[in-house]
Amino acid sequence: MVVSTACGDFVTEKDVAEAQLVGELVDCYRLLPDAAIYLDGQLVPEEARQAALAALSVGTAPAAARVAAQPLEPEKLKEYGEVLAQLFDDLRKGYVQSTNDLHDVFRRYREMCLDNERRFADEVAQQRALTHKSLADVDLLRRSVTTTQLLNGFASEVRPRAIQEGGPTLTDYVAGLVRAVAGDKKK
Template sequence: MRRMVVSTACGDFVTEKDVAEAQLVGALVDCYRVLPDAAIYLDGQLVPEEARLAALAALSGEAAPAPARVAAPPPDAERLKEYGQVLAQLFDDLRKGYVQSMNDLHDVFRRYREMCLDNERRFADEVAQQRALTHKSLADVDLLRRSVTTTQLLSGFAAEMKPRALAQSGPTLTDYVAGLVRAVAGDKQK
């Protein structure tokens, strides 16, 4: 392993890495491809000029155009017909797969929409039931309040009328007013 440090021509540090001896020329070529005027150090020593020139020569050899390829002869008519049949079958299979996937996707969306509508319907039914129960509870509370008020009113009348009704022939208008005041004010007055 050799330690390679790359810097620019101005001396600014770029990178450093360990390179195997067998990969050294390739690493040098890669560095010169990116930075042709880079200063490359191997194990603290500047790369010799002949190694640098060899790497640049290898790089310029890569840039040479590749030899032209000889075109293969065109296939015969029977093979072209076979290729056409294979392509037609491939296109038909792709079309059938596309149609089937669209149908499956449509079915999934339809089931999802039905599920959402069913959930909305159940939620609305639950809200309606809760509203009906709330109205019934409020009516029961109102009925209970009226019953308690009536009982208090009757108790107030009875407390006020019994002693006087015994002493006199029956309750008077004053007894009713006093009972009403006692029922409204509570037992605070005596």
């Protein structure tokens, strides 16, 4: 016997003895009145379905098959209770342990992210310091080159006249400054 919903979704499949077939059909229709039930690959005829539903509504349908359970011995019942108590305790401990493990994983992940951010910030600060040092070195080099150019300009103007006239004049300094700044190529 195969049971599916009215729209064709599979519900269950089971082997049923010939003597229990009517009771099983009624039980299936009791739970799922619009179920599609197949017996040996054939859909149960609509007349049989309607008859089972009518018997259910009138109350003449056979009662659901129930197997009477034998009462448990007190020792077995106590043993089952202890096993269930141990099972629930183990489940609780497992839940607490997995929650603690999860918190530990998140804590370590947060620490790792903070450490990465800290290292990144340190690297940026180090790069900034190196950039400032490089700019200071470039500025110092530019000043040195400019000073050298000025001294060379003054030297080219001052030496010839200083030798001839006995010392540099204000005009010599101005001419050297102009030559250094303007970049006069006269040597």
